[in-house]
Amino acid sequence: xxxxxxxxxxxxxxxxxxxxxxxxxxxxxxxxxxxxxxxxxxxxxxxxxxxxxxxxxxxxxxxxxxxxxxxxxxxxxxxxxxxxxxxxxxxxxxxxxxxxxxxxxxxxxxxxxxxxxxxxxxxxxxxxxxxxxxxxxxxxxxxxxxxxxxxxxxxxxxxxxxxxxxxxxxxxxxxxxxxxxxxxxxxxxxxxxxxxxxxxxxxxxxxxxxxxxxxxxxxxxxxxxxxxxxxxxxxxxxxxxxxxxxxxxxxxxxxxxxxxxxxxxxxxxxxxxxxxxxxxxxxxxxxxxxxxxx
Numbered sequence: 219x220x221x222x223x224x225x226x227x228x229x230x231x232x233x234x235x236x237x238x239x240x241x242x243x244x245x246x247x248x249x250x251x252x253x254x255x256x257x258x259x260x261x262x263x264x265x266x267x268x269x270x271x272x273x274x275x276x277x278x279x280x281x282x283x284x285x286x287x288x289x290x291x292x293x294x295x296x297x298x299x300x301x302x303x304x305x306x307x308x309x310x311x312x313x314x315x316x317x318x319x320x321x322x323x324x325x326x327x328x329x330x331x332x333x334x335x336x337x338x339x340x341x342x343x344x345x346x347x348x349x350x351x352x353x354x355x356x357x358x359x360x361x362x363x364x365x366x367x368x369x370x371x372x373x374x375x376x377x378x379x380x381x382x383x384x385x386x387x388x389x390x391x392x393x394x395x396x397x398x399x400x401x402x403x404x405x406x407x408x409x410x411x412x413x414x415x416x417x418x419x420x421x422x423x424x425x426x427x428x429x430x431x432x433x434x435x436x437x438x439x440x441x442x443x444x445x446x447x448x449x450x451x452x453x454x455x456x457x458x459x460x461x462x463x464x465x466x467x468x469x470x471x472x473x474x475x476x477x478x479x480x481x482x483x484x485x486x487x488x489x490x491x492x493x494x495x496x497x498x499x500x501x502x503x504x505x506x507x508x509x510x511x512x
Contacts, residue, residue, distance in 0.1 A: 219480075220477050220478060220479040220480075220481070221254040221255065221362050221477070221478055222251070222252045222253045222254060222255075222475055222476070222477055222478075223253060223254075223255045223256070223257070223389065223428075223430060223455060223475070223476055223477075223478055224244075224245075224247075224248025224249070224251065224253030224255070224256040224257070224473055224474070224475050225248075225256075225257055225430055225431075225432040225453045225454075225455065225464075225466065225473070225474040225475075225476075226241060226244035226245065226248060226256060226257065226258050226259070226262075226432065226473060227259065227432065227433060227434070227435060227451055227453040227466040227467075227471055227472045227473070227474060228240050228241065228244055228258075228259060228262065228434060228435070228471050229434060229435045229436035229449075229471055230262065230263075230264060230265045230266070230434060230436065230438070231265070232264075232265060234263050234264055234278070237262060237263050237264065238263060238285075238286065238289060238290075241258050241262050241290070242289070242290065242293055244256075244258070244471075244473055245258075245290070245293055245294075245297065245299070245301060246293070246297065247473050248299075248473050248475065249297040249298075249299045251473065251475055252475070253299060253475060254298075254299055254300065254323075254361070254362050255299065255300045255301075255302075255360070255362045255365070255389075255478070256299055256300070256301050256302070257301075257302040257367075257391045257393060257430060257432045258301070258302060258303060258304055258393060258432065259304065259393050259394060259395060259432050259433055259434040259453075260304045260316070260369055260370045260393040260394050260395040260432075260434075261304055261305075261306055261316065261395055262304055262393075262434070263278070263280075263286060263305065263306070264278050264306070265438045265440060266395045266434070266438055266440075266447060266449075267347075267440065268341075268342055268343050268344045268346070268347055269341045269342075269343070269438070269440055269441060269444065269446065269447060270341075270343065270440060270441050270444075271343050271346040275347070276308075276314060276347070278306050279306040279307060279308035279314050280305060280306065280307070280308055281307070281308050281309075282305060282307050282309075282317060282319055282327075282330060283327065284305070284308075286303055286305050286319075287303055287305065287319050287321065287327060290303050290321060291321050291325040291326065291327070292325060294321045294322070294323060294324075294325050295323070295324055295325030296325075298323045298361075299323055300320070300321065300322055300323050300328075300360045300361055300362050300365075301321045302318055302319070302320060302321075302367050302391055302393060302432075303318070303319045303320075303321055304316075304317065304318045304319075304369065304393040305317050305318075305319060306347075307332070309349075313349055314347055314348055314349060315332040315333065315348055315349055315351060316332070316333035316336070316344065316347075316348045316369055316370075317330060317331065317332050317333065317351075317369075318330075318331045318333075318367040318368075318369055318391075318393055319331075320358045320360065320365070320367055322360045322361055323360070323361040323362075324361075328358045328359065328360050329356060329358035329367075330353065331351065331353060331355075331356055331366075331367045331368065331369070332350075332351030332352065332353050333348060333350070333351050333368075333369040333370070333371070333372060334350060334351040334354075334355065334368075334372055334378060335350075335371045335372050335374070335375055335378070336348050336349075336350050336371065337371045340399070341399065341444065341446075341447055344371075354381075355368070355377075355378050355381040355382045355385075356382065356385065357382055357385035357386055357387035362478070363388050363478075363480070364385075364386045364387050364388060365387055365388065365389050365390075365391065366382035366383070366385070366387030366389070366390045366391065367390075367391045367392075367393070368382065368390060368391070368392055369392065369393055369394075370392065370393065370394045370395055370396060372392065373392045373394065373414070373417065373418050373421075373431065374417055376420070376421065376424065377504065379421035379424070379425055379429075380424070380425060383425035383426075383427050384493075387427060388427060388428060388478060388480060388483055389427060389428040389429070389430060389478055390421060390422075390425075390427055390428070390429045390430070391430045391432070392418065392429070392430065392431045392432065393432050394431050394432055394433040394434075394453075395433065395434055395449065396414060396433060396449065396450065397433075397434075397447045397448045397449035397450045398410065398411075398447070398448045398450060399445060399447065399448075400437070400445045400446065400447075400448050401445055403448065407450075411450055411452060414431075414452075415452070415454065418431055418456065419456045419460035419462075420460065422456040422457065422458055422459070422460045423458070423459060423460040423490075424492055425458075425492070425493070426458045426483055426486050426487040426490065426492065426493065427458055427483065428455060428456065428457055428458060428463075428478050428483075429455070429456045430453075430454070430455045430456075430476075431452075431453055431454055432453045432474075433449060433450065433451050433452060433453050433466075434449045434451070435449050435450075435451040435467075435468075435469060435470060435471060436448075436449055437449075450468050451466050451467055451468045451469060451470070451472070452465060452466060452467075452468055453465070453466040453472070453474045454466065454474065455474065455476035457482060457486075458482060458483050458486035458487070459486055459490070463476040463477065464476035
């Protein structure tokens, strides 16, 4: 049976508890509008702290299970919805991950995904904070069906999308925190955002699955000496042929709703049988860093 997915596009403040309340309100609104699966943006409990390297910011991390998963697990059980909860995970002393926790509609944790690809770019200094994921690419059984969760920088890599889809995920969810460096926006802004949309739509097409990206909005400038990041919103759901089913605005909070249909996946895969025609005998080089011509 088809079901609705809700993407909570939100802005974050310096108040962690206020962000949790905003997220909970977004989940309630999405559920009231019929969503059976709801996804929050990457690291939703705080502003995007990886714009700078500061060891004191490790204090933002929490355990899994922990405050966010317990609060939103109770809400998921109350509403009867599946919720994707992205957290700054404190796994052990000195060991932290950028994590998405899948909470089933009964309020229990159905699975955990730890971000595999960790960026290190201006204002995205994530390698300072996060250990690369060690759980691999995974799909999880939930009340709405089998789903996959990856996180932000993972969305640029076809390998992650493929391996998750091959485990039977009908939808790939990408909690995200991406935006413009304000000084680049006028010249490169359109191209950057379109590249982000295009690569994820391509994952949907190549794998015959739905793809949902959930971004934050707002201009966050934690370091007055920097220009900060202007997060570009644009949360969207693409169908198995890459068509945009639903999309949020660039500059304001929104609950983005779209429909997931297993019948649509079946229809597309029958006409575009990419999984059938894969040459699995010829892809050995994919595990190499680079293939030298010699």
